[in-house]
Amino acid sequence: MHYQIRQGYWRSDTDAPVRAIDDIGLPGSTAVVGADFPGLRPTFLVAQGDEVTAGQVLFTDRNHSQIAHVAPCAGTVAQLEYGPRRTLSACVIKPVGKTTSAAQQVTPLDDSTDVSVRHVLQGRGMWPAFRTRPFGRTPAPDDRPFAIFVNAVQGAAAPDPHVVLDGRMEMFAKGADVLTKLTDGLVHVCQSKGAPLCPVTNRVRVTTFGGTMASALAGTHIDRLCPVQSGRQVWTVGYQDVVAIGHLFATGQYAADRVVAVGGPLLESPKLVRTILGARIADITANHIADGANPVFRSGTPLNAHEAVFLGRFDMQVTATPRPVSKVQASWKSWLSFTQGALIPTASLDRALAPRVLSVPLMRALSVGDSDAARRLGCLALVEEDVAILCRLCTSGADYRVLLRHVLDELMEDAA
Structure with missing residues (x-):
């Protein structure tokens, strides 16, 4: 089945996808x-x-x-x-x-039961790869999701999953099969149009998404296939982490490598590099930025990027932008520049969120910290990346990612 997403922000990039991966080492x-x-x-x-x-x-x-x-x-x-x-x-x-693979002993791990899979994932560092909906947190050890969503939809300027998984399809399929032990429901592999990334079984379903940039968000996939409801929890996980899970159970070895897209105005052209989780961004981009540049590094998607020193755990994109030149202003002008403006409803805000949530009423609830109203409006189906577009479109200057996190944390404490 294919879903064409029309709500959200349309892509503006027209560059051809990068297919060569540079291995930059540690x-x-x-x-x-x-x-x-x-x-x-x-x-x-x-x-x-x-x-x-x-x-x-x-x-x-x-x-x-x-x-x-x-x-x-x-x-x-x-x-x-x-x-x-x-x-x-x-x-x-x-x-x-760097330990060579030849020196490592291959010892397949037991993936026959839910208990054995959980024991391995929790004790060997792969459990933090999962995030829950609602609340966007690491699942508790005994949580059992209604379904698991694997996000392999190519976002704007992000690595092409078909390129990243070249030669690793077997490990990806192995990882998807392992995930079926963690839930009684389906494992949804969500991808862009093209050949299926893994075999379709009675427990693993492949669904394609396209359209706006929101088509690459796990929140959009969940809204279309298995909406979050009271008392029902679903999990999300990235496709590169699914490869690492398959590799762990097939070989007994922890795999921390990560293919990352490197872009930004300081680069002549986008690049794909192979590095490891949590790598220092300055090292990732060292060979692609001219000497003498003084960049600001950001980790995350174009709409949800944040200034960072290290690659985010769930990020597959980094950008390097010129450092802004600070301007000295009179004190009253400085105060005015940081004063939050008014929230003006527009048609673009109404169409901003792909999940079926009323954007403007939700923004108002988040702005005043009304967690009850935000819950009724559907905030439990969202995490920070889902509302990042609101920060760009809204005239108020509010950071709805931070406001949403405050509300989600409050609701989670009330539910405990």
């Missing part, structure tokens, strides 16, 4: 960043200066000790930082070398 540093896991409070099992191996447990979730976060590569723990209320800020690792 970055100078890599990190697990707390911003990717809201509210996570770590229990560190390593100390600054410790040597770690690829896949070694760095810390566990204090609330769920079964869920481990692991090192993406061998190296030295360079920095451990806490954020507010002892949440995770960052765990930085400086790579010291």
